[in-house]
Amino acid sequence: MAKDPVLTFTDRGIYCPAGDFFIDPWRPVDQALITHGHSDHARWGHRRYLATHQALPVMRHRLGQIEAQGIAYGESLRIGGVTVSFHPAGHIPGSAQIAVERSGEVWVVSGDYKVEPDGLAEAFAPVPCHAFISECTFGLPVFRWRPQAVVMNEVTDWWAANAAAGKVSILGAYSLGKAQRLLAGVGAVGPILTHGAVEQVNEILRNQGYDLPATIRAGQGVDGRTHPGALVIAPPSALGSAWARKFGPAEEAFASGWMAVRGIRRRRALGTGFVVSDHADFPGLLSAIRATGCERVFVTHGYTAPFRRFLAEQGYDAVIVATEYGEEPEEPVETIES
Amino acid sequence: MRDFATLFAALDGTTKTTAKLAALTHYFRTAAEEDRLWTIALLSGRRPKRAVTATELREWAAEAAGLPLWLFEESYAMVGDLAETIALILPAAATEESPSLSDTIRALTALTGQPVAARKAAILGWWARLGTTERFLFNKLITGGFRMGVSQGLMTRALSTATGVDEAALAHRLMGDWQPATTSFQSLIRDEGEGTASRPYPFALASPLEEGPEALGDPADWHAEWKWDGIRGQLIHRPGLLALWSRGEELITDRFPEFAPLADFLPGGTVIDGEVLAWDRVNHRPLPFADLQKRIGRKTVPKKLLLEAPARLLAYDLLEDGGRDLRNSPFTERQARLAAILSDLPPDLPLSLSPPITCADWADLAATRQTARERQAEGLMLKRKSSPYFTGRKRGDWWKWKLDPFTLDAVMLYAQAGHGRRANLYTDFTFAVRDGNALVPFTKAYSGLTDAEFAEITRWVQKNTLERFGPVRRVPPELVFEIGFEGIQESPRHKSGIALRFPRMIRWRRDKPVDEIDTLDGLRDLLRATRA
Ligand SMILES: [Zn+2]
Ligand SMILES: [Zn+2]
Numbered sequence: 001m002a003k004d005p006v007l008t009f010t011d012r013g014i015y016c017p018a019g020d021f022f023i024d025p026w027r028p029v030d031q032a033l034i035t036h037g038h039s040d041h042a043r044w045g046h047r048r049y050l051a052t053h054q055a056l057p058v059m060r061h062r063l064g065q066i067e068a069q070g071i072a073y074g075e076s077l078r079i080g081g082v083t084v085s086f087h088p089a090g091h092i093p094g095s096a097q098i099a100v101e102r103s104g105e106v107w108v109v110s111g112d113y114k115v116e117p118d119g120l121a122e123a124f125a126p127v128p129c130h131a132f133i134s135e136c137t138f139g140l141p142v143f144r145w146r147p148q149a150v151v152m153n154e155v156t157d158w159w160a161a162n163a164a165a166g167k168v169s170i171l172g173a174y175s176l177g178k179a180q181r182l183l184a185g186v187g188a189v190g191p192i193l194t195h196g197a198v199e200q201v202n203e204i205l206r207n208q209g210y211d212l213p214a215t216i217r218a219g220q221g222v223d224g225r226t227h228p229g230a231l232v233i234a235p236p237s238a239l240g241s242a243w244a245r246k247f248g249p250a251e252e253a254f255a256s257g258w259m260a261v262r263g264i265r266r267r268r269a270l271g272t273g274f275v276v277s278d279h280a281d282f283p284g285l286l287s288a289i290r291a292t293g294c295e296r297v298f299v300t301h302g303y304t305a306p307f308r309r310f311l312a313e314q315g316y317d318a319v320i321v322a323t324e325y326g327e328e329p330e331e332p333v334e335t336i337e338s
Numbered sequence: 339m340r341d342f343a344t345l346f347a348a349l350d351g352t353t354k355t356t357a358k359l360a361a362l363t364h365y366f367r368t369a370a371e372e373d374r375l376w377t378i379a380l381l382s383g384r385r386p387k388r389a390v391t392a393t394e395l396r397e398w399a400a401e402a403a404g405l406p407l408w409l410f411e412e413s414y415a416m417v418g419d420l421a422e423t424i425a426l427i428l429p430a431a432a433t434e435e436s437p438s439l440s441d442t443i444r445a446l447t448a449l450t451g452q453p454v455a456a457r458k459a460a461i462l463g464w465w466a467r468l469g470t471t472e473r474f475l476f477n478k479l480i481t482g483g484f485r486m487g488v489s490q491g492l493m494t495r496a497l498s499t500a501t502g503v504d505e506a507a508l509a510h511r512l513m514g515d516w517q518p519a520t521t522s523f524q525s526l527i528r529d530e531g532e533g534t535a536s537r538p539y540p541f542a543l544a545s546p547l548e549e550g551p552e553a554l555g556d557p558a559d560w561h562a563e564w565k566w567d568g569i570r571g572q573l574i575h576r577p578g579l580l581a582l583w584s585r586g587e588e589l590i591t592d593r594f595p596e597f598a599p600l601a602d603f604l605p606g607g608t609v610i611d612g613e614v615l616a617w618d619r620v621n622h623r624p625l626p627f628a629d630l631q632k633r634i635g636r637k638t639v640p641k642k643l644l645l646e647a648p649a650r651l652l653a654y655d656l657l658e659d660g661g662r663d664l665r666n667s668p669f670t671e672r673q674a675r676l677a678a679i680l681s682d683l684p685p686d687l688p689l690s691l692s693p694p695i696t697c698a699d700w701a702d703l704a705a706t707r708q709t710a711r712e713r714q715a716e717g718l719m720l721k722r723k724s725s726p727y728f729t730g731r732k733r734g735d736w737w738k739w740k741l742d743p744f745t746l747d748a749v750m751l752y753a754q755a756g757h758g759r760r761a762n763l764y765t766d767f768t769f770a771v772r773d774g775n776a777l778v779p780f781t782k783a784y785s786g787l788t789d790a791e792f793a794e795i796t797r798w799v800q801k802n803t804l805e806r807f808g809p810v811r812r813v814p815p816e817l818v819f820e821i822g823f824e825g826i827q828e829s830p831r832h833k834s835g836i837a838l839r840f841p842r843m844i845r846w847r848r849d850k851p852v853d854e855i856d857t858l859d860g861l862r863d864l865l866r867a868t869r870a
Binding site for chain 2: 260272
């Protein structure tokens, strides 16, 4: 007898009929379980939110007054006919995979994830399951990240060379997660200035106890003249803007997994691109899926067609599901979180 | 290859000319001389003999990466560059080696003609030992297409700064068919190499005239002539030698045997800049470019083609007269000498002066320009009478005043992601015109819109895909574009029976409904009109 699936895919989001809740829904619902605070996952307008204690402060900051409950990593919570638990996804501080168990059958929603520990986000932990709903933003084999330490050294060297040439270094990075990861990982060359959007997240994470180096909010009287040789961390949209020009002589760079592809790097028309992603690379996706021991994989958010076919050839029961997370990978770099 | 990889990274990481110049100059001062020579060769479009085919590279890379070929192809479609796809798709090398650029090229050259097993073992071995950037450059040595955003002019300037050799002299020395395998860095830049007798001068290039010519001042200061639609060529005659070069620095003497008799009549030490055209001997005018096209790419020409599409050189300019370099003399002087030389030739030879056009006032000239298509010309050339024959493109003295393109409105049927700078944007579109109730695809185009427009269309394509065929997506026929093109010809290879020259998008016609696009009958009428 065919059992009802533990999770179904609706036009409002991933839904659990037995628990009557949604995971990362994109239309307003009563009960939303949220994997992490990025805006394509934690949306405004749900009645009740459930997320990890670590994810909630940023969500409250971004979504304003919300009715939300926190949960610890690994803690089990009974909702209707199922048990849910949140497990580290390694994507950004507070990010989780959500496991839903019904009578011994476990389904896991990965949210966004990254397998290499970055020293800031809670490290990815595989969750044994029967069915795994996996993102595949970088689901093509040309995406292979080098160890984080190697890339951080490149960033540090770039910063040092610019400082030696009397220039400020402006590094574009997504303001929640990527910016803080870079802050925590880059070597100490000089002062670090931040864009307001980045600094707001810094303050929240520092209050939570995440270990971030000292930073100074850029603005009136804080620029390349008051802080020569500084590193400036700003959202990607600030690169090349009037805001960035106020720092005086500067070099700009952009940190994103997409920078692995020369054509995309060149289209940005920026000098430098650092390959730093908060998503798993192709080998990372495969190892994460293998580690769950699952038989069924639902792929979403990325190069779904080739990734699904490859998984099927590896013997998985693999299906594409349409979600509204992120943008398609062909989207212009300017509009994507990565 | 470390120096070369560093140079590449520096060039690739900047769009500033000054930074590129500095990186190149540094390289030409510090790299091993042999590597400098090869770098000049690579940057000027030369490449080592091809040891491996693209198909072999794809299959070997997929196998080495432990991936099915289809997944390699999907990845290639996204990345848009074979050398880069391979560099990215293989696991990182355990220990990286960095042999010199010239040693690498020598080893690659030695592989040509070897059995498959030997070539494969060697290539896989290299891939396993090189870092990602060097692996990419290594692959580029095999596949060719080394464009690093460095023009010949920029490279020459850097080389001149690094060596102290005069820039114009260097530009001339770097022309022609020298090969890095048979010369050295010093003999190349000091002009001691072989083949100097047949070496072409750098071509002078005109800039497009966007507005009308009124801003150019007094028409009396200008020489006007037709801008022919053929192959720009440079004919060199020196004792015992007749050479014809294309603008792409390809030696094409043997493809046009009808020019051989010129050696018996032209004075020694004559160098002529002109246009090679297929010639209508009955009506004394050029044939359409399509006829010349049949002869391009053929090493030997069948008799039939020699009769159907005989070649003729219409001379624009004289660069060398009696062995004397005339390039710094004013245009009018060169033109007078050219006319004198050509008037002495027997009339049946396939070489004559490109006729000057009287240029009394700009309005008359504009009217004349409108007749260009009837004469199989693309428009007019305007050359300042006092101008020297300069090197490369130098704004101000020579202008090309082309006709406005043909245009029509068509609807998009298929979209494909672009390559290189535009990987992951949908930029290559297939367009259709109406034929009764049907839509007939008739051309592809991939340029002419802004990045913002391409981004918007990309989002639309993603939301509206009807079908996927690998990297190609079929979309509903809704987006209308104005397509511009320079010419039209019959083509049995195309479903529409028609092929366009230089098609591109002029603009996105958001205002135009699909049922108002142009028709196949309209295209056929145009084809007939241009043939008449
Ligand atoms: Zn995310
Ligand atoms: Zn996401």
